[in-house]
Amino acid sequence: MTDTRSATSRLAGVLPDAERVVAEHFLVQIERLKAERNAVVLAHNYMTPDIYHGAADFTGDSLALAYQAARTDADVIVMGGVHFMAETAKIVSPEKTVLIPDTEAGCSLAESITGPDVRLLKDRYPGVPVVTYVNTSAAVKAESDICCTSSNALQVVDSLAEDRVIFLPDRYLGRWVASQTDKQLILWEGSCEVHERFTGTELRDYRASRPGLQIIAHPECPSDVLEEADYVGSTAGMIDWVEANKPASVVLVTECSMSDNVAVEHPEVEFVRPCNLCPHMQRISLAGILESLRTMRHEVTVDPAVADGARASVERMLAVGRRPVPA
Ligand code: 13P
Ligand code: SF4
Numbered sequence: 001m002t003d004t005r006s007a008t009s010r011l012a013g014v015l016p017d018a019e020r021v022v023a024e025h026f027l028v029q030i031e032r033l034k035a036e037r038n039a040v041v042l043a044h045n046y047m048t049p050d051i052y053h054g055a056a057d058f059t060g061d062s063l064a065l066a067y068q069a070a071r072t073d074a075d076v077i078v079m080g081g082v083h084f085m086a087e088t089a090k091i092v093s094p095e096k097t098v099l100i101p102d103t104e105a106g107c108s109l110a111e112s113i114t115g116p117d118v119r120l121l122k123d124r125y126p127g128v129p130v131v132t133y134v135n136t137s138a139a140v141k142a143e144s145d146i147c148c149t150s151s152n153a154l155q156v157v158d159s160l161a162e163d164r165v166i167f168l169p170d171r172y173l174g175r176w177v178a179s180q181t182d183k184q185l186i187l188w189e190g191s192c193e194v195h196e197r198f199t200g201t202e203l204r205d206y207r208a209s210r211p212g213l214q215i216i217a218h219p220e221c222p223s224d225v226l227e228e229a230d231y232v233g234s235t236a237g238m239i240d241w242v243e244a245n246k247p248a249s250v251v252l253v254t255e256c257s258m259s260d261n262v263a264v265e266h267p268e269v270e271f272v273r274p275c276n277l278c279p280h281m282q283r284i285s286l287a288g289i290l291e292s293l294r295t296m297r298h299e300v301t302v303d304p305a306v307a308d309g310a311r312a313s314v315e316r317m318l319a320v321g322r323r324p325v326p327a
Helices: 017-037 049-055 062-070 083-092 115-124 138-143 153-159 171-178 200-209 223-228 235-245 257-265 286-295 304-320
Strands: 039-044 058-060 076-080 097-099 130-133 146-148 164-168 184-187 214-217 249-253 270-272
Touching: 017 039, 017 049, 017 286, 039 049, 039 062, 039 083, 049 076, 049 257, 049 286, 058 062, 062 083, 076 083, 076 286, 083 097, 083 138, 083 304, 115 130, 115 138, 115 164, 130 138, 130 153, 138 304, 146 153, 146 304, 153 164, 153 171, 153 304, 164 171, 171 184, 171 223, 200 214, 200 223, 200 249, 214 223, 214 235, 235 249, 235 257, 249 257, 257 270
Parallel strands: 039 058, 039 076, 076 097, 130 146, 130 164, 164 184, 214 249, 249 270
Antiparallel strands: none
């Protein structure tokens, strides 16, 4: 989604006055440099509200962000997100300069597996197709047959002719898919360090204390959490669900900055906010985005041959049916 209001006016009602003054100090400079560099700023749904509502030209999940940026004539993309997301933006827009404000913004899922690991799996299970979640490095995508997102993983697995599928790297998303398909899934032991901290017991306690509470969860959560959920979906799916259902009270079982962002747009909904923050996402700040634009650092590059392989895996997924961005 894009917002044409000035960056500073977008923060009215989003931050307390004292914080807004500080944020505006950065935003004025960010806007000036965006124009000078012909740059766009992307913000994943887990960015803090100052970035999500203030600095971003586009917000969304990683795939939507990459395709939104590709549609623009910007020369520079600044990724408000983690490293694999910046790589995905580069894969989709090889001609653009992609910057990440902090090179340490990684991901426990993406770091759980390497390209050579995928090659070993393919040697061990010859002829078994490899489905890879987009939360992985370009090298891992390039070794895979097809990518998936958290919203289309089941559809992608079911689209394959084979009865057995290697599903990488999130064991919880894999188990969630396995519970709904007839195919046999060979899983990898990767996990998201943020979502795996939630427990079913914690959610039952929330429900008991608040009659009518709706629980919506990301499929990177453990199985006992997903069993408690009224809806399971990607970050974009969760936002759509809140918009469509406008519950009186809801808990978004995911990285907690997302509740802060969505709450701004839904003052009528009460958000119960257990706070599990992603330490990698939290490395991105307005100051870091400004510094990126000022210094043109840190550029994210992907070897062209790897990018071609990764893009092919993403495009095979899109052919199965996922529209990365609204038409
Ligand atoms: P989606 O935004 O694709 O649902 O992914 C969630 C996530 O954990 C991103 O790091
Ligand atoms: Fe990775 Fe989890 Fe952080 Fe997303 S929330 S970037 S999957 S560690």
